[in-house]
Amino acid sequence: MDAPQTSIKSLKALAAAEAACRRCPLYRDATQAVPGEGPGRAAFMLVGEQPGDREDLAGKPFVGPAGRILDQALKDAGIDRKETYVTNAVKHFKHEMRGKRRLHKRPNNYEVGRCKIWLDHERALVKPATIIALGVTAARGVTGKTLTIAKLRKTPFDLADGTKLVVTVHPSSLLRIEDEGDRHAAYAAFVADLKAAREAAEDSSLHGADASARKRAAR
Numbered sequence: 001m002d003a004p005q006t007s008i009k010s011l012k013a014l015a016a017a018e019a020a021c022r023r024c025p026l027y028r029d030a031t032q033a034v035p036g037e038g039p040g041r042a043a044f045m046l047v048g049e050q051p052g053d054r055e056d057l058a059g060k061p062f063v064g065p066a067g068r069i070l071d072q073a074l075k076d077a078g079i080d081r082k083e084t085y086v087t088n089a090v091k092h093f094k095h096e097m098r099g100k101r102r103l104h105k106r107p108n109n110y111e112v113g114r115c116k117i118w119l120d121h122e123r124a125l126v127k128p129a130t131i132i133a134l135g136v137t138a139a140r141g142v143t144g145k146t147l148t149i150a151k152l153r154k155t156p157f158d159l160a161d162g163t164k165l166v167v168t169v170h171p172s173s174l175l176r177i178e179d180e181g182d183r184h185a186a187y188a189a190f191v192a193d194l195k196a197a198r199e200a201a202e203d204s205s206l207h208g209a210d211a212s213a214r215k216r217a218a219r
């Protein structure tokens with residue numbers, strides 16, 4: 001994480017800075033920037049890709065169809081969404097018009113890179129012990145690198161500042177699976193990843209003398 005060197009000292013100030021962001025062209029076609037949501041200090045930070053159509057209109061992350069799956073999966077994994085900080089790698093909705101419909105377009109590496117500063121600010125303020133990256137764009141937003149989910153999803157790893165990173169799939173990938181059996185299996189694997197993240201977090205707080213916590217406290 002690039003240590004942010006600015007006067008942004010609160011999530012409120014951060015949301016205002018994001019709303020005024022012109023670091024890439026995505027602000028032009030979006031209704032508004034969608035800031036992260038959740039407690040000012042949270043053990044878990046969930047990072048998605050970018051707001052979708054519903055989130056762009058509501059100004060809140062994960063309130064549409066992907067959010068419904070995420071909410072259910074968090075519940076099934078024993079994680080309370082209200083106690084997690086939920087955000088996106090990119091804060092503006094990237095889309096193209098198809099008739100009157102706004103179709104999601106995946107943000108490119110340039111846009112993810114330009115938006116990373118806001119995620120770094122969120123990390124510095126919220127100080128999560130564990131970040132759960134939902135999909136490759138989220139993983140890139142957090143690390144600045146292109147990571148492969150299949151390789152990484154079984155192994156939480158430590159970021160340079162001691163924060164644990166868990167990489168899993170994006171919940172909207174589950175919506176695209178047509179075969180019901182495959183969809184159920186993919187959902188179960190998603191819940192298992194979230195559960196493993198929760199158990200790893202519980203383990204490290206049980207065994208208190210955890211170097212990660214010390215590193216984060218020193219930030």
Ligand code: URA
Binds near residue numbers: 060067088
């Ligand atoms: N998908 C995301 O990645 N984020 C949202 O906020 C909604 C859908």
